[in-house]
Amino acid sequence: MISFSLSNEMDTTTKKSILPSAIIVLLFVAGLIGASRFLPAPNSGTKIASNNNTAGSQSLEQAVLPEQIVLPIRWGDLGKKMSDAGVIDAEKFEKLYESRGGLGVVERKMLYETNNGEIIMTPENSGIILNMLWAFGLGNKNEILERGPMMDPNYGGAGNFASTGGWTVARGDAMDHYSMHKFITLTADQQTLVEKVSQNIYRPCCGNSTYFPDCNHGMAMLGLLEILASQGMSEEDMYKIALRVNSYWFPDTYLTIAQYMQKKGVAWDDVDPKEMLSAEYSSGSGFRQIASQVTTPSSHGGGGGCGVGGDAPAPKQSSGCGVGGDTPPPVAKPRPQSGCGV
Known part of the structure; x- marks a missing residue:
């Protein structure tokens, strides 16, 4: 009886000591099973990082290339004036875009009407x-x-550049219209401002500033600066607008520059537009230095060619700026570089 009693007591004591341990083990196992439902799947960390990188790239692209840019200029009747004067042959211009769906409503209005905003x-x-x-x-x-580097006799005349010889949609020869029409007239102060700003705005298709508008992008930027100055735009705002426009014309270039600045800890919205447009960043040689330090983005196209259609070859030029350029000017002079044409 005593023996039995001792045995029961031992069994009871053992059971009492085992039971809490068993409960703890069961709870631990149950916890693991439940928690496993919420653990990340294998490699999910890599996917999250990839998604974050994609989101960052998209955010950067939106900053550099917004869906649209509002140019704060009154276009007015400039298109009609150019068409009437023959700088733009409207028939040739429309035919150029026939295969691309034709001019849109807004573009036709810019070309033919007088009350554009x-x-x-x-x-x-x-x-x-x-x-x-x-x-x-x-x-x-x-x-x-008339007095800038375009007229340097070492280049054989202003008609030998992509910005002049490449303009094939005028009535008559492009040089018949070169600096010939008083569409707008700048004051002395406005002219000084355009000259100052144009010498600080470069383009990655070559090594020249807007002051030497030897290709279509340079000539177009010069035209934009003249309009901005004539309508009272400040120097600071002219650089801001020029950077937005250049980014649209050279999207891959400025996405790459934006990546470089981001790598340095500077958001695109915080960059100095004048600095970004300088030779250090926006000239052909300057951009190559930047591009060598970052991974270049996928191509977004852009108006890289010097021909009217963007993808048409520029005429043969003595300057070397377009296709077949074979007579480079003296090294001491600023010069158009190959690669500006298609």
């Missing part, structure tokens, strides 16, 4: 606006065209 630039119409500004820069009378 601000220009809204989109990826779809940026090439057309480039060409209209090119025509304006070419035809509007300005001292930069």
Whole structure:
């Protein structure tokens, strides 16, 4: 009896000591099973990082290339004036875009009507606006065209550049309209401002500033600066607008520059537009230095060619700026570089 009693007591004691341990083990196992439902799947960390990188790229692209840019200029009747004067042959111009769906309502209004307000630039119409500004820069009378590097005799005449010989949609020869029309007339102060700003705005298709508008982008930017100055735009705002427009014309270039600045801890919205447009960043050689330090983005196209259609070859030129350029000017002079044409 005693033995039995001792045995029962031992069994009871053992059971009492085992029971809490068993409960703890069961709770631990149950916890693991439940928690496993919420653990990330294998490699999910990699996917999250990839998604974050994608989101970051999209955010950067939206900052550099918004869906549209509002150019705060009154276009008015400039298109009609250029058409009437023959800088733009309207029939040739429309035919150029027939195979691409024709001119849109807004672009036709810019070409033919007189009461145009601000220009809204989109990826779809940026090439057309480039060409209209090119025509304006070419035809509007300005001292930069008459006394600047375009007239340097070492280049064999102003007609040998992509910005002149490449303009094939005028009535007659493009040089018949070169700095020949007083579409707008700048005051002395406005002219000084245009000359100052134009010497600080570069383009990645070559190594020249807007002051030497030897290609379509340079001539178009010169035209834009003249309009901005004539309508009272400040120097600071001119740089801001020029950077937005250049980014649309050279999207891959400025996405790459934006990545470089982001790598340095500077958001695109915080960059200095004047600095970004300088030779250090926006000239052909400057951009190559930047591009060598970052991964270049996927291509977004853009108006890279010097021909009217953006993808048409520029004429043969002695300057080396277009296809077949075979007589480079003296090294001491600023010069158009190969690669500006298609």
